Amino acid sequence: MSGTLYGLGVGPGDPELLTLKAARLLAAVPVVAYPAPLQGDSLARTIAAPHLAPGVEEIALRMAFDPERRADEVYDAGAEAIAAHLAAGRDVAVLCEGDPFFFGSFAYLFARLGQRFPVQVVPGIASPMACAAVAGHPLTARDDALVVIPAPRPEAEIEQLLRAAEAAVIMKLGRHLPKVLRVLERLELTGCARYVERAGQPGQALLPLDEAARRGAPYFALILVHKRGKAWI
Ligand SMILES: C[S@@+](CC[C@H](N)C(=O)[O-])C[C@H]1O[C@@H](n2cnc3c(N)ncnc32)[C@H](O)[C@@H]1O
Incomplete structure (x- = not known):
């Protein structure tokens, strides 16, 4: 059975502004993925950090920070890396600043994986x-x-x-x-x-x-x- 893809809203910044459901899932999933700059920390990962399980596998989708440019190749490659875990039965949580479906970059992974795997979206404080x-x-x-x-x-x-x-x-x-x-x-x-x-x-x-x-x-x-x-x- 394949794993579930979670679009996990982590809220706007304060790790306390994260839902109980997001915190529970973060402590349980074996794999997390998140957008990140070419160098340095991912904002979504920084917010989620206090809730991450020790030893969790991480997939950083690193891209040049230009909110008005498409990053199709990064999302294509990221989606395939995530798909390999899902196909092997491992759940993957994609960390999204704020809410995943409110201008969230999760939409690009949802477009690539939503028809192939079960998806659950956990809303975040936008x-x-x-x-x-x-x-x-x-x-x-x-x-x-x-x-x-x-x-x-x-x-x-x-x-x-x-x-x-x-x-x-x-x-x-x-x-x-x-x-x-x-x-x-x-x-x-x-x-x-x-x-x-x-x-x-x-x-x-x-x-x-x-x-x-x-x-x-x-x-x-x-x-x-x-x-x-x-x-x-
Ligand atoms: C790509 S959208 C992502 C929105 C996010 N998914 C949400 O639910 O709020 C990015 C824009 O959201 C707004 N934004 C996101 N987080 C913010 C924050 N902590 N403080 C102020 N504005 C923020 C800014 O206008 C920023 O340019």
């Missing part, structure tokens, strides 16, 4: 939830419509999406921060926007937009917009 907690402001309330906007989208599309929503999460900021700030200013939304970087990770910060603009945004940063202010009152 970054918008972690960042709302850091910001100390509800993400949505009452009947707010929430839109999730990847910052690499063209400026005009970001503007159109933001106009339509009552609450928004703008993800994948990095070098796109100046473009996003231009749109927020044009729509007069800077007063209801909150910038959070590295929620739950070392260096976590809630910063005024102008300070973020001065310093520049890392990849692990997002902006929350809540147009209706205290909609919950």
Whole structure:
């Protein structure tokens, strides 16, 4: 019988923000796989480290860090290495920062292995939830419509999406921060926007937009917009 492929959400950074189910599976699976930079530590593995079983076999999917470039060969090779374990009856947990099905790279392995092996996805705390907690402001309330906007989208599309929503999460900021700030200013939304970087990770910060603009945004940063202010009152 083949093993099960687990897409395991490990949350945004703090190892305590990992579900009991993820912790139980981490202590039990014989093999873990995770995305990693060409050199250095994998964020997902660092988060999961306190929960890993001693002697667990590790498959690091090492790739150049460019969130806007495809890494097909790395995922092809990684999928085959994982498939060999699954075919031999060993369960494999793929560690995913945040939630596996929320912009998670697990989707690329799911696409390659999901038809061949049993799959279980264990949801994780996703970054918008972690960042709302850091910001100390509800993400949505009452009947707010929430839109999730990847910052690499063209400026005009970001503007159109933001106009339509009552609450928004703008993800994948990095070098796109100046473009996003231009749109927020044009729509007069800077007063209801909150910038959070590295929620739950070392260096976590809630910063005024102008300070973020001065310093520049890392990849692990997002902006929350809540147009209706205290909609919950
Ligand atoms: C490829 S997506 C992965 C999202 C992840 N699967 C999740 O559930 O949150 C990466 C983007 O998520 C956001 N992000 C992820 N973790 C974050 C964190 N700890 N703090 C702030 N933003 C984060 C950033 O906008 C980043 O560019």
